[in-house]
Amino acid sequence: MLQAHSLLWNYLWVAPNVLLLIFGLVLWKRGLRHQFPGFLAFSILSPLANLAVFVADISPGVSAENFWRVDWACLLIESLLKFIVIGEVFSRLLNPYPSLARLGRNLVSGFGAALVLAATLAAALSHGGSPVRIVSAFHLLSQTVFIIELGLIVFAFLFASYFKLAWDRLSFGVLLGFGISSCVYLSCWAISANADPKSPWRIILDLIDMATYHACVLLWFYYLLVPGKAPAVEAAPRLPETNLELWNRELERLLQQ
């Protein structure tokens, strides 16, 4: 069961990608392509790239080196799309608040630059976990990408939390999915790139990666299909009663002066 090319392995590789393609179609059908163009591109191109890697993996005609080349291309496409999606979600978060937009963009740029430096340093200190150059470079690039991705996502959540910004439902779900998956991926790739795990452990790490991806796709479906509780606008919370009393008390004191 917990082996490469077992039924579970094949399911976890193929199913989330097929589901994500369906998700992309649903997104398109619901007319959200103008609101989430980056995420729509991700939900179509990323599964196609991952399925291409799967085909390269099971095809006997594809050499090991060519498999890693395909995997490299997939990683580059996926990483680029993920950064586009993170930028898209952050823009959607900031757009309703012009007073914060510039600050948010400046901070995310500065923080992003710091993350690139930190990730480069981490890559310089890592050895890659494989004697084959293309494989170790793949591990290091994955680790670098996930350090930056996770850092940006944590920054976005902290920023929104500090300012109490309101998320739209799908943006929140998208970033939550990316956040959870980045944490798991970073851990797995950091172990792969630095701790030289033996073959059974590598397979378990791969299975954890794929299962997390599957869970995230389901999470995105949840945030897309299940409507959230609408805030009761008419029953909007009034400014607290006790503060009104305080104000009245202060007014009385002012009148008595």
Add this chain to the structure above:
Amino acid sequence: MTIALILVAAAVIALVIILRITFPGSLQVSRGVEDEQLQPIDVEAFRNLIDPTEGEYLRQKLPAPEFRRVQRRRLRATAHYVRAAGRNAALLVRIGQTAAGSSDAATAGAARELVENALLLRRNAAFALLRIYVAMTWPNSRLTASPFLHDYEQLSGAAMLLGRLQNPARPVRISAAP
């Protein structure tokens, strides 16, 4: 191996941060605010604390060690006010966001203005706190928090406007009179 441990630990901490931020109150608008209260702030006392002439007077009258001690206490009090103002601003952001969906155009407009002012104040509160902590390290430096006070008074006005629009019989104020 060490770098792997550091990165795994960082990923776990990041996951805890994400889950702590997202799950207790994932969609901020839907959270109730009834259980939280605005803390009235004595603007005049705050104004005195940050008045540069007061600071200058103390600097001239007190011996240097005594001035540093007094100045640190004044800065701690200032930080307390700024933190309270920042908390009020956060609460007002949420109140404003909910009221912004009101069917009444005037209320919705006032709510949006309140949210903008509250966000500016929250941003400035963070910067002001940073400056206060720096000034605590060097009490001889001259701290100016007047722009922050101006923002707070503006915010107070916006909150009062929204309060009046939501409930004309009961005005709201977040600055306490002296």
